[in-house]
Amino acid sequence: MDGLQVSTAVVDDARSVVSLSGELDMATADLLWAELEPVLQPGRTVVLDCARLEFMDSTGMRVLLRASRRADEVGGAFQMTAVPPPVERVLALAGVTSEIPRG
Amino acid sequence: MAEPVPQQMTASNSGEATGGPAGLAGSPVRVIVPADKTYVALVRSAASHLGARLGLTMQELTDLRLAVDEACGLLLLPGEFDTTGAELHCRFDEYPDRLAVTVSAEASESAPDVDGFGWNVLSALVDELRWSYQDGWARVELVKRATAAER
Secondary structure: OOOEEEEEEEEEOOEEEEEEEEEEOOOOHHHHHHHHHHHOOOOOEEEEEEEEEEEEOHHHHHHHHHHHHHHHHHOOEEEEEOOOHHHHHHHHHOOOHHHOOEO | OOOOOOOOOOOOOOOOOOOOOOOOOOOOEEEEEEOOHHHHHHHHHHHHHHHHHHOOOHHHHHHHHHHHHHHHHHHHOOOOOEEOOOEEEEEEEEOOOEEEEEEEEEEEOOOOOOOOHHHHHHHHHOOEEEEEEEOOEEEEEEEEEOHHHOO
16 A cells, blocks of 8 residues: 655745645545645645646545635635546546646 | 455356356455555555456546445445444455446445535446445445456
């Protein structure tokens, strides 16, 4: 069980990149939220780099939607980049593809 | 991890897929894990392995992994079945053209949220899907067919 690795890089005052590697599922979703919540700040764009994300389920997807909503609430931005097909598939099946912008 | 599976391949994929598991194995593969979210990755791995043996396409394998994960979620996540047991029982029946998966756990009388993301995502991924609650056990049963096997 590989789990999920999350690393956050602060690019500058206005931008952070959170990179995921491994599997975002019901066991690891809380870990991602714990990483994302502190960086979802006013005026800050948080880009979630999914290039090495191998799996995501509906619990993981809920964290992304929550992050997107939080960014809207505080006046920041939340984007995804390099989204692999299995991850796009979950977003499409849930009908939320357009809810998270792509960076 | 799983019980050894007899290597008795059947000769054809003629689609005579009714009745008992007439496919790769004479008996089902059973995987029992603690009823804890941490172990769902292990169940996904087992499903991937068996799906690959069945000859699923990459897309079908992706869908099977996700479907089995979501089925486990219906037994492990809040707002779904109210599981009380300490174990999650996963049963895989291999047929020439499909894999049937049953995930079950002891539970108090309850039902999954069929309006939720989990059930809806799951129903889009598989060819057959049903849940049941009987004799103190909550069950989610799904069937994934291999399109490539229908030749």
